[in-house]
Amino acid sequence: VRSQASFQRLIRTSRTGYRLLRTGDLAGLGRRLIGRVHRTEARRKKVVYIDWRRDHVELSLADRQRIFDQIQVMPTQPVIALIVVNRSTNLQVCTETLNSLTAQLYPEWKAWVTGQVNRSPVKALRTAPLDPRFSFEPPPADTEVNWCIVIESGDLLHEAALFCLARAVMEVPDARLLYSDEES
Numbered sequence: 001v002r003s004q005a006s007f008q009r010l011i012r013t014s015r016t017g018y019r020l021l022r023t024g025d026l027a028g029l030g031r032r033l034i035g036r037v038h039r040t041e042a043r044r045k046k047v048v049y050i051d052w053r054r055d056h057v058e059l060s061l062a063d064r065q066r067i068f069d070q071i072q073v074m075p076t077q078p079v080i081a082l083i084v085v086n087r088s089t090n091l092q093v094c095t096e097t098l099n100s101l102t103a104q105l106y107p108e109w110k111a112w113v114t115g116q117v118n119r120s121p122v123k124a125l126r127t128a129p130l131d132p133r134f135s136f137e138p139p140p141a142d143t144e145v146n147w148c149i150v151i152e153s154g155d156l157l158h159e160a161a162l163f164c165l166a167r168a169v170m171e172v173p174d175a176r177l178l179y180s181d182e183e184s
Contacts, residue, residue, distance in 0.1 A: 059160060067105050067163050077108040078146035078169050080162055081139070086115035086153035094153045102131045106162035112139050115153070147178070 020029040082101060086094050101111055110133045147169060168178055
């Protein structure tokens with residue numbers, strides 16, 4: 001019913017606009033267009049980013065539990081290799097990326113940090129107690145992984161990112177390439 005009323009309103013507005021344009025009443029057409037824009041803006045619900053993020057991005061305890069339950073029943077858990085390309089000498093940037101990896105709900109991953117490894121800030125990371133899944137050396141030739149992801153130092157992964165990848169792999173077992181984009 002609501003969409004039908006919206007459709008009828010669109011037809012009426014289009015007819016009025018056409019009539020004003022055909023008769024040359026451009027001032028009248030302009031007034032109506034400005035009025036329409038103002039009415040549309042007044043009806044538009046203001047989006048509060050914090051509320052939107054809470055409702056659509058952040059996970060509740062129940063969401064996390066559902067993810068853990070789904071991981072437990074996966075017939076196989078693909079191992080995901082993350083190549084973290086570090087172009088920054090800023091220790092905080094690299095640390096935030098690595099923290100976003102350790103916060104992953106999906107446990108089957110390994111990460112190799114490459115790039116500016118000779119710079120002193122990254123050397124400091126090498127000596128810090130880190131998750132054993134991190135390495136600052138090139139991966140051994142016999143490393144067994146199912147999927148490889150390249151991320152930049154400074155990228156922050158959502159806590160369910162690797163789970164979503166693993167689930168997609170399980171849903172499409174013949175896939176050879178999966179694409180994901182970043183939120184800027």
